Amino acid sequence: MTSFDRRDLGLLLLRLGAGGVLAAHGTQKLFGWFGGGGIEGTGAFMESVGYSPGKASATAAGLAETGGGTLLALGLATPGAGAAAAGAMAGAAAVHTPNGFFNASGGYEYAATLGLAAAGLAIAGPGRLSLDHALHHVVDRGWMVPVALAGTAAVTSLVVGARIKRMRKEKEGEQDPLFEE
DSSP: OOOOOHHHHHHHHHHHHHHHHHHHHHHHHHHOGGGOOHHHHHHHHHHHTTOSSHHHHHHHHHHHHHHHHHHHHHTOSHHHHHHHHHHHHHHHHHHHGGGOSOGGGTOSHHHHHHHHHHHHHHHHOOOSSSHHHHTTTTTOOTTHHHHHHHHHHHHHHHHHHHHHHHHHHHHHHSOOGGGOO
């Protein structure tokens, strides 16, 4: 039997905390649990903040949060799980950035914290108290970390970039109230 140390216990606690919160938020989006909007409500919200199509965006975010969070909590496929969750949080942070840093004023603090925790776990690994360790790291190889993070960064950049472009077009398309009929 492999012994574990305080680093392993710390990683377990971080995985359970961040992963559990991410998974709970994802189920709000996917199933409407915990007071969430489900796909319909979240899809409408996603459209309102520039992520289109809304239902597809809600599904992608919900799956990244639910799946990534659950896998992080279990310590399974940690590089991919952490990268997926970090990407979802980068998309959320983009929505909240205009409100500044602090969550109390609608800022990106919360999304950034969860995203950084997820990315940190992808890089650090799950520790020995994990399914990855029990399965001899078959889905947690060193090469998977940069591949997962780079792939997620590329996709997230495209999605957030498209959102920014869409928001600019909508803003430019607004008529000046002085010239409306």
